[in-house]
Structures are given as structure tokens and as C-alpha cells.
Amino acid sequence: MALVRVISSDGAAFLVSQRLAKRSGKLKTEIETFRKSSDNSEAQPEIRIVTIRAEILRLVLQWLQQHQNDPVLPANQNEQDGRGDAEMGQSQWDRDFLAPMDLGIVMELILAANHLEVKGLLDITCKLVESKITGRTVDEIRTAFKLKSDFKGNEEEQTRLENRWCVEN
Amino acid sequence: MEDIPDSLILHIFDYLDYKDVTSVSQTCRQLARVANDEILWRNLFHRHFVISPNKFIDPLCTPSWRTEFIRLIDEVPIIETEVVTKHTDQVLHVAFSHDGKRFATTAKDGYVYVWRSGYPVKLEYSQNMKTFSWKYTQFSQFNESDSLLLVSGVLFGLHSTSGEIAIFSLKDNFELQCRTMSKPYDIFGSWYSEMFFLSGNLHWLGQMVSKSVIWLNKASQEAESEHASVMNELYRFYNPKASSVRSLMVANCVEVENPSNGECSRAATNEEEKVDQAKSSQSLDIRDIRTGNPLSNLPLERELMEREPPASQRSLQGGFQSWKPFENVSDINYSDGYCSERSPGQSSRASLQSPSDLDSADNSTEETCGASSSQLSNELAGCVGGTPAKRPKSQKKHRDQRDISPSKCSSVEDESEDEFLDPRPKWLIFTCGSKTYTPHQLGFKKINPMSFNGKIDPGPTLKERIEEYKRRKQLERTGEQDASINWSDHARVAHRFDEVDKIIDLHGHVIGMALSPDHRYLYVNSRPWPEGYRISSELDPPPIAQEIDLHVIDLTTLTQVGMMRRAHRAYTPNDECFFIFLDASDLYIASGAEDKHGYIWDRHYGISLAKIPHKDVVNSVAFNPIEPEMLITVSDDMTIKVWRSRNLCRKLEINTEKLKFGTTLYSVPKGNA
Numbered sequence: 001m002a003l004v005r006v007i008s009s010d011g012a013a014f015l016v017s018q019r020l021a022k023r024s025g026k027l028k029t030e031i032e033t034f035r036k037s038s039d040n041s042e043a044q045p046e047i048r049i050v051t052i053r054a055e056i057l058r059l060v061l062q063w064l065q066q067h068q069n070d071p072v073l074p075a076n077q078n079e080q081d082g083r084g085d086a087e088m089g090q091s092q093w094d095r096d097f098l099a100p101m102d103l104g105i106v107m108e109l110i111l112a113a114n115h116l117e118v119k120g121l122l123d124i125t126c127k128l129v130e131s132k133i134t135g136r137t138v139d140e141i142r143t144a145f146k147l148k149s150d151f152k153g154n155e156e157e158q159t160r161l162e163n164r165w166c167v168e169n
Numbered sequence: 170m171e172d173i174p175d176s177l178i179l180h181i182f183d184y185l186d187y188k189d190v191t192s193v194s195q196t197c198r199q200l201a202r203v204a205n206d207e208i209l210w211r212n213l214f215h216r217h218f219v220i221s222p223n224k225f226i227d228p229l230c231t232p233s234w235r236t237e238f239i240r241l242i243d244e245v246p247i248i249e250t251e252v253v254t255k256h257t258d259q260v261l262h263v264a265f266s267h268d269g270k271r272f273a274t275t276a277k278d279g280y281v282y283v284w285r286s287g288y289p290v291k292l293e294y295s296q297n298m299k300t301f302s303w304k305y306t307q308f309s310q311f312n313e314s315d316s317l318l319l320v321s322g323v324l325f326g327l328h329s330t331s332g333e334i335a336i337f338s339l340k341d342n343f344e345l346q347c348r349t350m351s352k353p354y355d356i357f358g359s360w361y362s363e364m365f366f367l368s369g370n371l372h373w374l375g376q377m378v379s380k381s382v383i384w385l386n387k388a389s390q391e392a393e394s395e396h397a398s399v400m401n402e403l404y405r406f407y408n409p410k411a412s413s414v415r416s417l418m419v420a421n422c423v424e425v426e427n428p429s430n431g432e433c434s435r436a437a438t439n440e441e442e443k444v445d446q447a448k449s450s451q452s453l454d455i456r457d458i459r460t461g462n463p464l465s466n467l468p469l470e471r472e473l474m475e476r477e478p479p480a481s482q483r484s485l486q487g488g489f490q491s492w493k494p495f496e497n498v499s500d501i502n503y504s505d506g507y508c509s510e511r512s513p514g515q516s517s518r519a520s521l522q523s524p525s526d527l528d529s530a531d532n533s534t535e536e537t538c539g540a541s542s543s544q545l546s547n548e549l550a551g552c553v554g555g556t557p558a559k560r561p562k563s564q565k566k567h568r569d570q571r572d573i574s575p576s577k578c579s580s581v582e583d584e585s586e587d588e589f590l591d592p593r594p595k596w597l598i599f600t601c602g603s604k605t606y607t608p609h610q611l612g613f614k615k616i617n618p619m620s621f622n623g624k625i626d627p628g629p630t631l632k633e634r635i636e637e638y639k640r641r642k643q644l645e646r647t648g649e650q651d652a653s654i655n656w657s658d659h660a661r662v663a664h665r666f667d668e669v670d671k672i673i674d675l676h677g678h679v680i681g682m683a684l685s686p687d688h689r690y691l692y693v694n695s696r697p698w699p700e701g702y703r704i705s706s707e708l709d710p711p712p713i714a715q716e717i718d719l720h721v722i723d724l725t726t727l728t729q730v731g732m733m734r735r736a737h738r739a740y741t742p743n744d745e746c747f748f749i750f751l752d753a754s755d756l757y758i759a760s761g762a763e764d765k766h767g768y769i770w771d772r773h774y775g776i777s778l779a780k781i782p783h784k785d786v787v788n789s790v791a792f793n794p795i796e797p798e799m800l801i802t803v804s805d806d807m808t809i810k811v812w813r814s815r816n817l818c819r820k821l822e823i824n825t826e827k828l829k830f831g832t833t834l835y836s837v838p839k840g841n842a
Contacts, residue, residue: 114180145196151197
């Protein structure tokens with residue numbers, strides 16, 4: 001079985017099958033690039049992901065492992081189709097997978113899924129974030145995402161007035 | 170979230186409901202920026218209001234999807250701010266003044282009320298028309314400067330089909346200015362210009378055949394001279410198959426930018442063009458049945474861009490789908506079966522009329538010269554109470570263009586050059602029919618600028634008239650009179666009538682019409698007939714559907730450009746079917762319905778926005794033309810309801826907590842409350 005070494009930003013190396021790695025659009029491109037530039041077809045590719053730390057990379061690979069037999073979702077699907085897939089793709093396993101994570105990890109996972117072009121993972125993580133926003137007040141959202149109001153002067157009041165149309169209904 | 174690029178945040182936001190997006194936008198500057206993204210709001214808009222993703226933004230509005238979104242939530246009049254219970258019977262009609270400061274209501278209780286439209290609305294004038302032997306008031310209309318109010322009603326009588334129009338001054342303590350008979354009563358009447366209005370009269374010519382005469386009336390009657398006329402005959406129309414002209418309406422002709430069809434008179438051009446129009450409109454119709462949207466103020470080019478796939482690719486639903494867009498009145502063959510019963514007065518009329526110079530096929534000209542018209546007026550319309558006069562020289566230019574021999578118009582030419590009553594050419598719009606007595610067609614007649622003939626033609630003396638009458642009676646007894654005139658044979662008598670410039674057949678019972686504020690579009694409520702229904706007798710009109718279809722006619726081309734088959738309903742059968750009035754603002758359409766609700770649609774997107782409840786049939790609706798976030802509905806439940814938008818309620822500091830809201834009609838797919 002052909003393998004590939006994937007190295008995180010903090011230097012941890014993961015050895016995974018190329019078949020699994022190719023389910024990430026980004027890794028697939030990297031593997032193919034490596035092939036073209038290398039004379040030895042037997043050589044094991046090594047890919048360094050400088051933006052993703054080991055903890056997150058492990059989660060991504062774990063998710064890919066679980067979903068290795070899912071049909072590959074084209075990354076350029078439009079939003080409306082994508083939403084439908086996210087509903088479909090969210091299994092009990094996914095829910096258990098995401099449940100223990102705090103929002104900071106989820107945000108990192110979103111960035112990683114986006115960078116590695118793993119659409120299925122991106123969809124479920126975005127959906128999770130969405131569920132943390134839906135139906136919340138402004139303050140609740142700030143607390144959940146550890147956001148600080150950085151509005152200046154009367155900006156905050158102005159934003160509130162601009163959105164008053166939405167409050168009563 | 171600070172580390173996440175905007176594009177990814179947008180991806181997350183794409184899953185959110187608009188309320189959540191606005192909440193997020195208030196948390197911090199980055200998210201506020203992202204939450205105002207146009208594409209995000211476009212997607213939210215299309216999803217929330219369930220419209221096709223290809224739909225363009227309303228060109229009349231600020232080019233922002235977010236602003237559009239807010240408009241449809243916040244600026245639609247769906248809060249019941251006032252319920253006025255002053256009428257003591259079914260309220261039939263409501264009309265706003267042009268300045269938006271007043272509105273008038275008419276009802277079965279015989280009263281006309283004029284209200285000030287501030288918050289809350291206040292009664293300003295009232296008049297019980299039962300004191301004028303009216304059974305009830307049914308319609309009203311303000312003149313352009315809002316100085317006069319036209320009120321139309323039904324005269325008392327068990328089976329009365331006669332109506333009357335009364336004019337009241339709004340400057341002068343609601344003083345009565347004049348009254349004119351009008352027949353049938355549901356011809357309503359309409360202002361033509363600041364001081365002149367149109368009324369109608371109906372004369373039976375034979376079995377199932379009648380003549381509708383449209384009169385131009387002066388809104389105030391000076392008493393000085395009995396030789397000063399107060400009304401001029403404007404048109405006479407031929408009514409086959411027991412039909413008649415009803416629901417008069419006057420629209421200013423709108424100029425279109427496009428030079429190729431920039432002339433209002435386009436509709437009166439050659440047959441080929443009519444065929445072209447019919448064809449193109451047919452394809453538009455089919456498209457619109459599919460999308461269910463009326464097209465609005467879009468340039469025609471854009472309408473073409475929006476065209477959707479051919480009809481064959483779609484499955485249509487519902488009962489009455491096959492749409493026959495046009496049927497020209499001249500195509501109809503009148504059977505010989507309708508016997509040639511003659512009405513009194515024909516012989517004298519025939520003798521006074523000049524024969525037509527033109528062949529009857531394309532004869533659309535007014536043939537009658539002033540003198541005969543006046544005589545006829547004396548005979549047939551003398552009962553009206555006003556003093557009839559010669560025809561206005563309105564058609565003078567018209568006639569010259571059409572090569573009528575000048576001698577016929579000599580009496581007209583003699584007149585001094587008076588001022589035009591109104592320099593703008595106008596469309597006279599009305600309902601009519603060619604198959605049965607229920608109104609199923611729209612008639613359009615261009616009114617060129619004209620002046621009013623104030624001088625009266627004294628006509629024959631009383632002695633002459635008595636002799637004429639005796640002579641005619643004699644002829645009738647001996648049966649020698651003009652057996653040649655068969656009124657049922659339209660082709661042979663067509664030259665005695667004004668030809669309608671354009672007829673649009675709606676294959677259904679027309680129950681209400683409204684103009685867009687710019688007078689470019691006509692919106693029509695119609696209850697469709699079953700597809701392919703064959704009418705066996707004009708006295709037996711087809712059954713009508715319970716749905717009300719909304720048709721949109723472009724008055725610059727006189728073609729149908731849109732159609733909407735939507736939620737509003739009516740239940741009454743044919744012979745009891747009454748008017749369900751609708752109204753158009755620049756942005757919205759509203760209509761009454763028999764299912765105890767008023768309905769509001771967006772004109773541009775064509776989506777139904779809300780239904781607003783009454784306890785009984787909603788007969789009429791009117792937008793405040795200056796503040797379209799205010800809507801009035803009137804109902805058989807005897808109430809007048811005032812509806813305002815959330816935005817307007819905030820401005821007026823109305824506490825909406827305990828007020829009733831209408832129901833929004835677009836579906837929200839995500840189920841977020």
C-alpha cells in the first residue's frame with residue numbers, strides 16, 4: 001500500500017495511505033506534484049502542512065479515515081447543494097466526533113478543512129458553528145465565540161438602530 | 170473568529186437565517202462588515218422569499234439586497250392599526266386622494282364618508298345619498314387636484330340597473346356640484362380631466378344588442394343659460410350578445426423610451442403588428458404562468474432576458490391553464506339568428522347620418538356629425554337631466570387624419586379654437602364582451618386631446634320633434650320603416666359606432682381593475698372560465714373559477730405581460746359575482762378577496778407577501794399614494810381597516826404589542842421562527 005507522510009506545523013509526522021490522503025483535495029494535488037517531480041515512482045511523498053498543528057491534523061485524518069468510503073464531494077458545489085449534503089452527511093459518528101470539542105478547536109478545524117479541501121468536514125463544522133449562533137442574542141454570541149465589541153464611538157448604537165427592523169418580528 | 174478569513178465566515182453565514190445574521194452583525198466590526206455582504210443577502214433574500222435565484226433586483230429600489238430584504242419585512246403594511254366601524258352595512262369601495270391626505274369610502278348603507286388619513290384616521294365629511302333616492306354608494310374617485318370627489322351609486326328600485334354620479338366639492342364643505350345619470354350603474358364613471366368626468370348610458374337597439382354612449386360631463390353646472398351645455402357625447406360603442414360597457418377608467422398615455430414603439434397609438438396600427446404582439450405576448454403569458462410573477466417596471470429588454478424555457482418542458486397544474494391571449498372583436502361573427510328587432514328612433518337617425526366614405530372593414534372613424542348626434546342626444550338621453558350638446562370637436566384632428574369629408578365636420582370647424590381640456594392623450598379603458606353578458610374583455614380607446622363644446626345646438630323645435638315622432642310612429646305601425654337595419658349584424662351597422670382600438674379577451678369574468686401609479690400597467694382581477702368552454706347562449710355565461718387570476722397589461726403596447734394565479738379567492742357564482750377591487754403602488758399590489766382577506770404582493774418579484782384578515786369578504790383596498798406603507802381595506806363586515814408597516818408604526822410611535830398582524834405568505838424553508 002502506497003503511503004504518504006504528512007507533517008504538521010509543529011513537526012509531528014503522520015503516515016497515511018495515499019488512497020486516504022487523496023480524499024483531501026489539497027493532499028491529492030501535493031501527491032501528484034510530488035510524482036511528477038520525482039523520478040522514482042516508489043519514493044514515499046512527504047508533505048508539510050505549515051498552517052495546521054498536530055492536534056488538528058490528527059482530527060482531520062481521523063475524520064477522513066471514518067469517511068474514506070463516502071463519495072467524494074466536489075469542492076466547487078454551490079452553497080445550496082452543499083447545505084443539503086451537510087444535512088445528509090452528518091452521522092451519529094460525526095456528532096460524537098464534534099461533541100467534545102470547544103469552539104476554538106472547531107474554528108481551527110474549519111480552517112484546516114478549508115485549507116486541505118475536505119468539503120464534508122468543512123460542512124459539518126460550519127453547521128456546528130451555525131448552531132451556536134442560531135437563535136442567540138448578540139451578547140450570547142459574543143460569549144460563545146469570545147468576541148469583544150470593538151465598535152468605536154456611536155457605531156454600536158448605529159448598528160443597533162440599523163437592525164431594529166429585525167427585532168420585533 | 171478573528172483568524173478566520175471573511176470568505177469562510179461567509180460560508181458559515183450562508184447557513185444562517187436573516188435574524189441570526191443581523192444578531193451576528195452587531196457583535197464586532199469584522200462580523201458587521203461580513204454580515205453586510207451583498208451576495209450573502211442576495212442568497213438570504215432568494216431563500217427567505219422563495220424566488221428564483223435568477224431574479225434581478227427591483228430596478229426601482231436601492232440596489233441593495235439587504236435593503237430589499239428589509240423593505241419586504243419592515244415596510245409592508247401588515248399591522249392593523251385602526252378598525253373603523255362607522256358604516257352600518259357592507260363597505261364596497263375605498264379610494265385615496267392623490268395627495269394621500271384623504272380617502273373616501275362608499276357602502277351599502279348609502280353613505281359616502283371622506284376621512285383624513287392621519288393617525289388615527291378621522292371622519293371629515295359625510296353624505297347620506299339615500300336622500301337622493303340612491304340605494305347605495307359603490308365607488309368614488311378624487312380628481313387630480315383633489316378638489317372634487319366623484320361618487321357613483323345605484324339608484325333605488327327593485328331591479329335597478331341605473332346608477333347616478335354625484336360630484337362633491339372638497340374645498341367647499343362637501344357641497345354637491347352636480348348629478349348625472351349613468352347606466353348600467355357598474356359603468357362607475359371616471360374623471361377625464363380636472364373639471365370633466367365621464368359617465369355612460371345604455372340604449373337597447375334590438376334583441377341582445379345595445380349601444381353604450383360615453384358622455385363627457387362638466388363637473389359643475391352653471392345655471393345662467395339653458396344654452397350652455399354641461400355634457401358632450403364622446404363615444405358610442407356597439408354591445409353585442411347582451412354585453413355592455415362597464416367599469417370606465419382613464420389612464421394617461423405613457424411615452425416609452427424605445428423609439429420603435431414609442432407612440433401610444435401603436436395599438437391602432439396595422440393587423441400584422443397586432444399579430445406580432447399577440448404572438449410575443451403569448452410566449453410571455455406562458456412564461457408567466459410558470460413563474461407566476463407579474464412583470465413590473467422593467468424595460469422590455471430585460472423581460473426578454475428573463476425568459477424561461479419553452480412551454481413543452483413544463484407540466485402545468487390546475488384546471489384552466491390553456492391561455493388564449495387575444496381575440497379581436499372584428500373576428501367575431503354574429504349569427505343571423507338574432508332577429509332584427511328595431512329600436513325606436515332609428516329611422517330618423519339613419520336619415521340624418523351620412524354614409525361612410527370608408528369601407529366598413531377598417532372603418533374606425535366616428536361618422537356621426539354634430540347635428541345628428543345632438544338630436545339623438547335629445548331623444549335618447551334627454552332624461553339625464555343635464556342639457557346635452559353637440560359632440561365635442563375632440564375628434565377633429567382625428568377625423569382629418571382619416572380623410573373624412575370636411576363637410577361633415579363643418580359644424581365642428583366653425584367653433585373657435587378652445588383650449589384643450591387636457592393636453593395629454595389618454596386611454597379610455599373599460600370592460601366589455603362579445604360572447605356573453607358578463608364582462609370578459611378589456612376595451613381600449615385612445616382619447617386625443619379635445620375641447621368641450623359649451624354651446625348647445627338647439628336642434629329641432631318642439632313642433633318639429635313632435636312631427637318627427639308622429640312620423641316615426643306611423644312608420645312603425647305600417648311596418649315600412651328601415652327593414653334594412655339589422656342591429657344584430659355588426660358589420661352593417663359598424664359605421665354608426667366608434668370602434669374600440671383594442672380588445673383583450675381574458676376568457677374570464679373581470680371583477681376589478683387598477684392602474685399602476687405611473688399609468689403604464691393595468692392590473693386586472695379576473696375569474697377564469699373553464700378552458701375551451703363553448704358558450705351556447707349569451708344568456709348562459711360559463712361557470713367561473715373560485716380563484717382570482719391577476720393579469721398585467723402593459724398600456725404602452727396593450728399586450729398582456731404578466732399573470733398571476735395566486736391565493737386569493739372568490740366564491741359567488743356568475744350572476745351574483747361582484748367587484749373585488751385591487752390597487753397598485755409603485756412597489757406592491759393589493760387586492761380584496763372573498764375568503765375574508767386582503768392580499769399584498771410585491772410587484773417586481775411577484776411573490777405574495779401577506780394576507781390581512783377581515784371577518785367577511787374584502788371588497789376593496791387602497792394604498793396611500795404618498796405613503797404606500799399605509800393600506801386601507803373595506804369589507805362586508807362593515808369595517809374599514811387601516812394597515813401600516815412596522816417601519817411606519819415606529820415613526821408614528823404606535824405601540825404594536827397588542828395589535829393584530831397579517832400572515833406572511835412566503836414560506837420560510839428553515840423553520841426558524
